Amino acid sequence: MNYEPKQITLQEWDRRYEQLQQEQLCEGDYGGPLGRHVGDGDHRLLELKYDNSPAALKLWNFLLTEEQRLFKAQAEGKKIVGTMKDLGTVPVMVYSLENTVAFYPDGAWWIPCVMQHSAGLLKIADSLGIDESFCPVRAMLGAFVTGKHFPVPDQLICSVGATCDDFSAIAQRLEGLGHEVLWWEMPHRRRCEVDEAGVKLPGGFEAPKSQVEFVKSELERIKTVLEQLSSQALDDETLSAGIKKANVVRRCLAELRQITFTAEVCPLPALEMLIAEMLAIHYCSDQDETIVVLNELIDEVKARVEARKGILAADAARIFWVNPVADLQVMNLLEECGGRICGTEYLFSHAIDLIPEDIPPLEALARMAIADPMAGSSVDRAQRICSDIEKFGCEAVLISRIPGASHCALEGQIIGEIVRGELKLPVIEIEVPPVSDSIRPALRTRLQALVETVKQRRDK
Amino acid sequence: MKEVIYTCPYVPAEWIAAHGLAPSRIIPAASPSVGCAEPTEGVCPYVHSFINEVFNDTQSSGVVVTTLCDQMRRAFEIIASRCDTPAFLMNVPNTWQHAGAHNLYLDELKRLGRFLIRIGGKPPSNDLLTKTMIKYDSERRNAFADSPPQTNGIPLAILGGPLLKDDIQIFDLVERSGGCIVLDATETGEFGMCARFNYKKTKADPLTELAGAYLGGIAHPSQRPNSPFYNWLGSRLVERKVRGIIFRRYVWCDIWHAELYRLKQWTQLPILDIDVTAEAHVPPVRTETRIGAFLEMLR
Numbered sequence: 202m203n204y205e206p207k208q209i210t211l212q213e214w215d216r217r218y219e220q221l222q223q224e225q226l227c228e229g230d231y232g233g234p235l236g237r238h239v240g241d242g243d244h245r246l247l248e249l250k251y252d253n254s255p256a257a258l259k260l261w262n263f264l265l266t267e268e269q270r271l272f273k274a275q276a277e278g279k280k281i282v283g284t285m286k287d288l289g290t291v292p293v294m295v296y297s298l299e300n301t302v303a304f305y306p307d308g309a310w311w312i313p314c315v316m317q318h319s320a321g322l323l324k325i326a327d328s329l330g331i332d333e334s335f336c337p338v339r340a341m342l343g344a345f346v347t348g349k350h351f352p353v354p355d356q357l358i359c360s361v362g363a364t365c366d367d368f369s370a371i372a373q374r375l376e377g378l379g380h381e382v383l384w385w386e387m388p389h390r391r392r393c394e395v396d397e398a399g400v401k402l403p404g405g406f407e408a409p410k411s412q413v414e415f416v417k418s419e420l421e422r423i424k425t426v427l428e429q430l431s432s433q434a435l436d437d438e439t440l441s442a443g444i445k446k447a448n449v450v451r452r453c454l455a456e457l458r459q460i461t462f463t464a465e466v467c468p469l470p471a472l473e474m475l476i477a478e479m480l481a482i483h484y485c486s487d488q489d490e491t492i493v494v495l496n497e498l499i500d501e502v503k504a505r506v507e508a509r510k511g512i513l514a515a516d517a518a519r520i521f522w523v524n525p526v527a528d529l530q531v532m533n534l535l536e537e538c539g540g541r542i543c544g545t546e547y548l549f550s551h552a553i554d555l556i557p558e559d560i561p562p563l564e565a566l567a568r569m570a571i572a573d574p575m576a577g578s579s580v581d582r583a584q585r586i587c588s589d590i591e592k593f594g595c596e597a598v599l600i601s602r603i604p605g606a607s608h609c610a611l612e613g614q615i616i617g618e619i620v621r622g623e624l625k626l627p628v629i630e631i632e633v634p635p636v637s638d639s640i641r642p643a644l645r646t647r648l649q650a651l652v653e654t655v656k657q658r659r660d661k
Numbered sequence: 662m663k664e665v666i667y668t669c670p671y672v673p674a675e676w677i678a679a680h681g682l683a684p685s686r687i688i689p690a691a692s693p694s695v696g697c698a699e700p701t702e703g704v705c706p707y708v709h710s711f712i713n714e715v716f717n718d719t720q721s722s723g724v725v726v727t728t729l730c731d732q733m734r735r736a737f738e739i740i741a742s743r744c745d746t747p748a749f750l751m752n753v754p755n756t757w758q759h760a761g762a763h764n765l766y767l768d769e770l771k772r773l774g775r776f777l778i779r780i781g782g783k784p785p786s787n788d789l790l791t792k793t794m795i796k797y798d799s800e801r802r803n804a805f806a807d808s809p810p811q812t813n814g815i816p817l818a819i820l821g822g823p824l825l826k827d828d829i830q831i832f833d834l835v836e837r838s839g840g841c842i843v844l845d846a847t848e849t850g851e852f853g854m855c856a857r858f859n860y861k862k863t864k865a866d867p868l869t870e871l872a873g874a875y876l877g878g879i880a881h882p883s884q885r886p887n888s889p890f891y892n893w894l895g896s897r898l899v900e901r902k903v904r905g906i907i908f909r910r911y912v913w914c915d916i917w918h919a920e921l922y923r924l925k926q927w928t929q930l931p932i933l934d935i936d937v938t939a940e941a942h943v944p945p946v947r948t949e950t951r952i953g954a955f956l957e958m959l960r
Binding site: 329330331334335359361362363364365366367369370371372373374376377382384385386388389391394411415418419422578579580602605606607608609610611612614615632 | 703732742750761765886887921922923
């Protein structure tokens with residue numbers, strides 16, 4: 202390594218970019234200085250701190266150019282599938298086909314943060330009767346109305362049932378605006394009854410065979426629609442190849458998580474890790490490039506670990522983070538307060554676990570889909586969290602409530618009780634709005650208290 | 662007779678009764694003073710009251726909760742982990758337009774049946790189930806007669822989620838202000854009633870008819886798509902000559918709240934939005950004044 206790993210500001214990145222260019226920086230066609238994205242309205246970027254590696258630069262540029270990729274794909278005649286709420290299942294089917302691209306309109310929930318409300322998406326949602334009592338994913342409605350943040354998809358597919366009421370209600374409103382939706386049912390994952398046949402799921406849970414078969418039948422309906430849309434057959438061979446490729450991404454992430462979360466000194470910041478994990482859901486609209494981006498990150502963290510270098514103090518409190526955070530800057534804040542992320546459950550662990558390759562592909566996808574933490578009980582989710590805490594050696598848990606989200610009101614209680622009961626670890630719950638500047642002092646105090654608690658426990 | 666408590670309209674009372682158990686659809690009291698569930702920001706007041714009602718119940722042999730809403734699904738976990746009463750979570754599908762969803766609901770009824778047997782019920786014969794269904798159907802017909810109530814008051818509909826015990830005052834309040842609720846389209850009222858049974862089909866295959874009448878007959882706004890809800894409502898608003906709608910929703914209930922705007926676009930009728938918070942279950946003076954003003958406007 203010929204530079205010291207550290208977190209830098211956007212302005213510092215742009216200066217570093219010029220320097221790297223002189224050193225023959227290798228970039229994709231989406232490369233460029235990060236600062237240019239502020240010109241697109243992404244004002245929050247000015248408030249964040251970034252990892253200073255070329256791999257992180259590539260990751261950020263890849264993320265922030267997805268919009269252009271989607272519009273370009275549509276202009277090239279590719280079919281665009283807007284897949285909603287399932288977080289990781291339908292895109293595996295879509296990317297198995299040629300000339301089809303999947304993305305999550307749900308991702309618009311970060312636009313109010315990244316653009317610091319300048320896009321006005323939440324105001325549009327307000328005007329459509331979806332006010333702040335709903336989750337920030339309501340920004341998606343505004344994005345559909347303005348048509349500026351992603352192209353209107355050729356097909357919308359939304360999972361309902363054991364999902365969250367906010368999203369289901371917002372998606373219904375979307376249909377009311379004239380966007381036809383293919384609804385598919387995700388049953389609440391339950392435990393097997395006595396003498397009932399069960400199926401082992403990716404991630405370790407078990408579900409009744411009948412439920413897996415039901416989900417498979419739902420995926421059959423989606424398969425038919427995708428075949429019609431793309432004029433291609435999504436046969437077992439094609440889907441199996443798609444699953445293998447999805448697993449390449451998942452293996453990369455598993456390696457990246459393992460190295461980063463268990464390293465003695467934190468080699469990659471929480472913010473970059475969050476974005477890397479998100480790539481598993483729909484590959485930022487380019488599956489091949491996702492693999493390239495993740496491999497560069499893996500090389501970077503390996504080199505840092507080998508050189509015993511990192512971006513945070515070696516005694517940083519090892520925190521397990523639950524739920525995605527609406528304001529990205531809070532990930533920086535945790536690190537400023539002396540913490541580091543050593544485990545995560547961002548509501549899409551099923552998009553990170555490997556999909557079985559030794560069973561018929563649609564059944565494999567059904568097993569993966571029903572392993573969704575949102576589909577199961579909070580008790581299951583807490584068990585998974587406990588298991589990952591032990592795997593990564595976390596010292597405390599931070600549950601980040603999503604404002605207005607129907608599931609957050611009660612599940613935090615359940616998860617907190619189980620983690621405290623089983624592992625005797627400190628747990629705190631915070632609620633983070635899309636732009637948290639006004640509550641920053643209170644958030645800082647709570648995060649500092651958590652870090653102090655962890656460090657005091659070490660001394661005992 | 663052992664009692665089984667529930668609140669969701671998709672739980673068929675006939676099915677519980679046919680197992681030799683007493684179905685009891687509870688209408689919780691608002692915010693009982695003795696309760697185990699901590700009041701948490703973001704929790705629907707009804708869900709909170711329901712949890713506390715179950716915790717305080719000492720008579721029932723079982724409680725049935727459904728997945729109809731996200732918070733009730735989580736409420737089940739709290740009840741199951743902290744309460745001694747055996748609890749059952751029933752999957753109610755949101756989709757309805759294909760056979761798979763109906764089969765899922767039918768399978769859930771069978772699973773509910775096994776739970777009822779575990780807590781002391783007996784498996785019903787088809788004959789017993791048929792008789793029970795016909796009895797309940799007949800009682801429902803009597804309770805919700807075809808002809809709207811004869812009244813001089815301004816005909817109103819009340820629409821929304823399930824009511825709490827204290828909410829009965831709203832009906833009196835409306836009458837005192839010169840109106841009359843001719844359509845109780847809350848989940849506790851007519852809206853939460855299943856479709857009438859086809860007796861011929863009931864005799865041939867009672868459980869399938871039961872499942873069809875409930876899943877296909879209750880047009881809840883959580884269904885996706887929820888066009889059946891508007892079809893159900895539209896025909897009744899015309900039939901009852903309704904002149905205004907009281908839309909009663911709980912704060913944090915996304916399912917009903919999200920329909921308010923669409924409802925305003927869909928109907929020409931004036932709508933009074935009453936949101937119920939955890940702090941104000943009993944109709945306060947503000948609600949009384951608003952209902953009074955609403956009716957004055959309709960005169």
